Amino acid sequence: MAGLRIKKVWVDRRVETNGLTRQLLDRLAGQPVEIVDSVEAVRRFIRLHPDPVGEGKQHLFITSQPSFIRPCPCTPGCLGCGYWTIDLDLNCPFDCSYCILQDYLNLQPLTVAVNRDELCSELEVFFRQKPSGIIRIGTGELADSLALDQLTGNSVFLMEIFRDRPGCWLELKSKAGLPPALLQVRPADNLVLAWSLNPQVVIDSEEKGTAGLEERLAAAAWAVTHGYRVGFHFDPILHYPGWRLDYERVVESIFRLVPVEAIAWVSLGSLRFPPGLLPLARRRFPQSRIYEHEFTRSAEGKYRYPRPLRQWLYNQLADMFAGFGAEDRLYLCMETVEVWQEFSAKIKRGRRNFTFPFPWQC
């Protein structure tokens, strides 16, 4: 569990006797533990720290979630990709300068939900009611799917629930290495292990505590060797002098290690953030320059690169993937109809063929 440093474990009184809580406490033996009535007690503690967001990443809160599954809200004015999320863990031990969770989660400590029975029931209902066609669902929106896996064992647990559920694709998205547990079980056809990728220079400067590029790609390669499908997320793509060459090297590295056929999808998204993140991130990452780029405020109020630049970034990356015959794996994350239209035309999926399923999944 690289990057994980727990100062204290806080247990929600409601789950004090839960079996998984006991297991987690055994695995965290030696750490100070406090039983509390709600997350507010933890928040009260961490907000006294000069860097409450950073401090929150070092306090583990074991609790239950009232509900787990929701459609990804995408962002107003943008075209959604039909993704669903499972909010099993909240927050992340990694400390990326661009991460919107710093602002979005409002001083939420690293949070693990242990009411798996409720999750199973909710998933049963979801599977029964799921709309026809392909469903993509993942745990990586409000957390890193694998960062705490050696502690929680969530990956294998979830994979077994999803096994033999054709049409329901579970995605575990991460910036960590591959948990050994996943190599000790038979892969499910509908599990996609996905890694967020950026050039090593970006990882060094903006993705504190995460696995390096080589480690992420090696994890993907091991996963493929073991029979898993993999995905990649270039999100956020950052624009800086020399970006093109750096990203080209990343794309080349992927295809040196991973065959196109093993790649389920690759998303592209450029840096974007809500206004609330700006002062917070500038304060927390004084060396970072990513917030001093040229931005526009989009209709939904977020800062984004100007459309001409976003389009350029996506098309350059599409060209790089086309060089390996993989441009049809690409889709855009949180982009406007106008950008999707140009991009879809570029990757020859047709201007109106915006959403899933991809042809090879039909």
Place this chain on the structure above:
Amino acid sequence: MVFRIVKLSDLNLEDRRFRFTLNSADSRLLRSIRAVGVLQPVIVTARQDRQVLVDGWRRIEAARSCGLEELPALEIAEKIGDPAVFLVAFFENYGQRPFSLAEKSLAIRKFYDFRLRANEIIERILPLLELPPERRMLELMLEVSVLEERFLQVIHRRDWKPVTAEQLLSFPPEERAWLLSLIEKLTHNQQREVIESFYSLKRKTGKSLEDLVRKEKLAGPTERLLKGEISAADRLLAALREEKSPLLSGLRQAIEAEVRNLGLPEKVRLDYDRNLEKPVLRIGLEAGEVTELKEALQSLSASLENPEWRRLFQLLHYEGE
């Protein structure tokens, strides 16, 4: 508290240990006191054989201006310690009006100096002041509170938000003073934008403000603004926006040049999304009757072979760095 009449000359107004408010007596208060005198007692307490004002600074200022020699007061017993007396000053004002950021910072400084524990200030006082109950906010407020009076006055009068104060504090003292001279007379929004723009350009380039404003575009309006020409503020802001947004500014200039070159009649207007998110042109025609509409459409139609149209659409669809 005991009611009594105090002589203005008995008050030690140099002792401002309980003062955190920044408003001065305005003409309405002066008129009121001239007409009926001070009706609402000020609050005082004895310290080292002198009366110290706890609350009522505006009334005292107005009373002096009106030539009053004494006024009604409520006296807090001398044995009551400073922290408890300050609570009176704080809450007496708290119910009356929202505090500016500068006043909030001064109130927090008083609590801090009167030895209220940091955690108590964070948990009890910051929420009362509608500030996030976080340590970094306490630290920011303590930093703001020790700024020079003229900074506090600008922050107070223009109702700054914490993020603007935080950005101002990130500049070294000499740059801060220069910035203040530059923005002192601007509106709140102009002040906020100038500070944010210089803050961002400085972070991006690593240059000092002095170096940044040497650029031709910025030098002119900066110099004029420093000479007191408020109208130069819009020029400065436009230059700063261009500096921060070179890609879109360049494209907008190129588009506007093509539109000018098209030479369309006055009654045909072209418009487009200035952020270039939507790569389309909107065309407006002005006509009062059918013949005018025909003329406008004909002139538009006749211009379609001009190469500027093609270049315009190319610019709208531009992709690049």
